[in-house]
Amino acid sequence: MRAHHIGIAGAGLLGRLAAWVLASQGHRVEVFDPAPGPAPLFNGQGAAGFTAAGMLSPVAERESADAALAELGWRSIALWEGLSATLHAQGWVQQAPECPLFTGLGSLLVAHGPDLGAARRVLTRLDDGTLAPARQPSPLTREALQGLEPELHGSSGPLHAWMLPGEAHIDTVRTLNALHAAATATGQVQWHWGQAVQSVAPGAVHTPRGRYAFDTALDLRGAGARPACAVRGVRGELVWLHAPGVRLSRPVRLLHPRHRVYIVPRAGDRILVGASEIETEDRSPMSLRSAVELMAAAHSVLPALAEARIERLDVNLRPALPDHHPEVHHAPGLLRINGLYRHGWLLAPALLERALHDQALAPHGLLS
Numbered sequence: 488m489r490a491h492h493i494g495i496a497g498a499g500l501l502g503r504l505a506a507w508v509l510a511s512q513g514h515r516v517e518v519f520d521p522a523p524g525p526a527p528l529f530n531g532q533g534a535a536g537f538t539a540a541g542m543l544s545p546v547a548e549r550e551s552a553d554a555a556l557a558e559l560g561w562r563s564i565a566l567w568e569g570l571s572a573t574l575h576a577q578g579w580v581q582q583a584p585e586c587p588l589f590t591g592l593g594s595l596l597v598a599h600g601p602d603l604g605a606a607r608r609v610l611t612r613l614d615d616g617t618l619a620p621a622r623q624p625s626p627l628t629r630e631a632l633q634g635l636e637p638e639l640h641g642s643s644g645p646l647h648a649w650m651l652p653g654e655a656h657i658d659t660v661r662t663l664n665a666l667h668a669a670a671t672a673t674g675q676v677q678w679h680w681g682q683a684v685q686s687v688a689p690g691a692v693h694t695p696r697g698r699y700a701f702d703t704a705l706d707l708r709g710a711g712a713r714p715a716c717a718v719r720g721v722r723g724e725l726v727w728l729h730a731p732g733v734r735l736s737r738p739v740r741l742l743h744p745r746h747r748v749y750i751v752p753r754a755g756d757r758i759l760v761g762a763s764e765i766e767t768e769d770r771s772p773m774s775l776r777s778a779v780e781l782m783a784a785a786h787s788v789l790p791a792l793a794e795a796r797i798e799r800l801d802v803n804l805r806p807a808l809p810d811h812h813p814e815v816h817h818a819p820g821l822l823r824i825n826g827l828y829r830h831g832w833l834l835a836p837a838l839l840e841r842a843l844h845d846q847a848l849a850p851h852g853l854l855s
């Protein structure tokens with residue numbers, strides 16, 4: 488395959504992954520992003536990929552994603568497992584290298600006793616009869632739940648719980664940092680930080696500093712891609728807790744009639760509690776209501792969080808298209824991917840693998 492000169496607008500989740508895999512294929516890559524540098528900003532302005540909890544949940548997300556997206560999700564889980572092993576093996580995981588980026592221990596759904604009816608209705612929506620037996624939510628006895636996650640207890644009595652086998656989670660911040668380090672180390676990537684792209688055209692990226700010409704331009708700007716596509720930002724808020732001594736091995740989602748709250752373990756005794764979903768592009772700090780609801784719900788199933796310290800209240804925008812489906816647009820010299828919404832980590836590698844192949848930039852099965 489001929490080596491191309493490729494311009495990428497956006498150094499978020501898709502942009503960094505694309506930069507690494509394309510540079511590893513021998514292409515020469517230039518990446519443009521308004522951020523001042525590669526580090527996360529945590530001020531509501533940077534890539535949504537940094538804010539994300541990193542749940543890889545093809546089944547739990549069936550409430551808002553169809554079977555085709557779930558299949559991409561299963562493919563991505565397999566790809567992330569391999570990609571994260573490569574990032575580790577090549578030494579690009581510089582923060583907490585002893586902790587895995589990818590953890591594939593399944594995830595849990597839990598419900599308080601009085602909410603069993605509402606939880607069963609959600610379970611019906613998650614499994615419409617098409618799930619393979621090995622992927623179906625399986626109910627856990629009280630003893631089985633205690634064996635898996637001994638610190639989960641309901642504030643109003645025992646919890647109902649279901650295991651979602653095969654689901655996984657990934658440490659988003661360390662993975663994005665590692666992707667940047669790996670891409671840089673190829674010697675094939677030039678980063679243009681502090682440069683917002685005004686438009687992306689076939690073979691060209693336009694910034695206030697001028698027009699940059701490429702063989703192919705990739706538009707991966709997420710919520711910043713308007714007016715090139717009809718993307719909108721959907722606000723999400725997430726709490727970072729420092730909780731030394733609190734043991735949690737896998738993501739837990741609370742099925743509650745009013746709130747959708749999840750708790751996700753991270754390296755360094757961190758636990759994330761998320762996330763609100765609000766139809767606004769407001770990037771201002773987290774509201775009191777969201778903070779109270781998220782933390783009260785998390786504490787109601789994981790009481791050991793009582794002494795956790797609140798480290799950060801993070802906010803960002805999920806890039807969503809009107810139908811909540813991702814869009815991949817191909818034209819000669821131009822590839823645009825957007826609309827990953829609340830499933831970016833779940834979809835990115837599988838989506839990118841297919842799109843780069845269809846754009847004739849990479850062989851089939853590139854990321855395997």
Ligand SMILES: Cc1cc2nc3c(=O)[nH]c(=O)nc-3n(C[C@H](O)[C@H](O)[C@H](O)COP(=O)(O)OP(=O)(O)OC[C@H]3O[C@@H](n4cnc5c(N)ncnc54)[C@H](O)[C@@H]3O)c2cc1C
Nearest residue numbers: 497499501535536540541542684709711723830831832833
């Ligand atoms: C609170 C929250 C929780 C989430 N949890 C999960 C989860 O558990 N699992 C999951 O799969 N997904 C989750 N997501 C969704 C996931 O984060 C997004 O789908 C994903 O980040 C989208 O990837 P992207 O590369 O399209 O956009 P981003 O990661 O947002 O990257 C876009 C990049 O483009 C840059 N950019 C913007 N404008 C311009 C411009 N004019 N010029 C150049 N560059 C520009 C931005 O600075 C950014 O770096 C969550 C999102 C949020 C907000």
